[in-house]
Amino acid sequence: MDETNVEAESAAVKAMVRHHTELVARVQATTAELTRAIDIGDEDTAYNAHGILLEWGEREMLPHAAAEEAQLYRPAGAREEARLLVEALTADHQDLAALLDELRGAAGIEAATVASSLSRVFALHVEKENRVLLPFIARTPDLSLSAAVEGLVELVGDTHVHAPDESRHAHG
Numbered sequence: 317m318d319e320t321n322v323e324a325e326s327a328a329v330k331a332m333v334r335h336h337t338e339l340v341a342r343v344q345a346t347t348a349e350l351t352r353a354i355d356i357g358d359e360d361t362a363y364n365a366h367g368i369l370l371e372w373g374e375r376e377m378l379p380h381a382a383a384e385e386a387q388l389y390r391p392a393g394a395r396e397e398a399r400l401l402v403e404a405l406t407a408d409h410q411d412l413a414a415l416l417d418e419l420r421g422a423a424g425i426e427a428a429t430v431a432s433s434l435s436r437v438f439a440l441h442v443e444k445e446n447r448v449l450l451p452f453i454a455r456t457p458d459l460s461l462s463a464a465v466e467g468l469v470e471l472v473g474d475t476h477v478h479a480p481d482e483s484r485h486a487h488g
């Protein structure tokens with residue numbers, strides 16, 4: 317990997333970590349709001365926070381997970397040394413989708429409990445991606461994180477990531 321690639325890969329890791337941090341902050345803040353509202357019996361606020369959480373799950377979390385599976389898990393999982401990691405992360409995505417389904421039908425204290433599980437499982441999952449998956453893709457010469465995430469708002473939010481031309485053509 318030449319120097320341009322090292323820089324591009326490290327910028328891509330930073331962009332994804334930043335987007336992960338935003339996603340975690342949003343689910344944690346809304347879960348806290350829902351829990352507080354249920355605690356004090358503020359039904360309007362609880363109703364709104366529940367709706368915002370469901371919308372976050374459907375519009376942010378699920379598209380993020382789907383984009384990761386296509387752009388990151390598929391190429392990384394094809395490498396023997398990352399296969400089990402990718403299986404475990406994919407199982408997390410299924411657990412998160414199941415929690416979101418559960419949240420849809422939950423109300424009151426049960427909604428607060430499910431939301432808090434969703435928020436915790438999501439934060440732990442993201443931590444594994446940040447610490448293990450992203451560095452693995454970034455340092456593996458045949459894989460390009462910058463090419464995989466370039467232009468995908470589901471993965472890097474508003475941050476512009478540019479892949480060096482050769483990695484885009486070779487692996488995009």
Ligand SMILES: [Fe+2]
Pocket residue numbers: 380381384405409441445
């Ligand atoms: Fe994920």
Ligand SMILES: [Fe+2]
Pocket residue numbers: 336380384442445
């Ligand atoms: Fe992620």
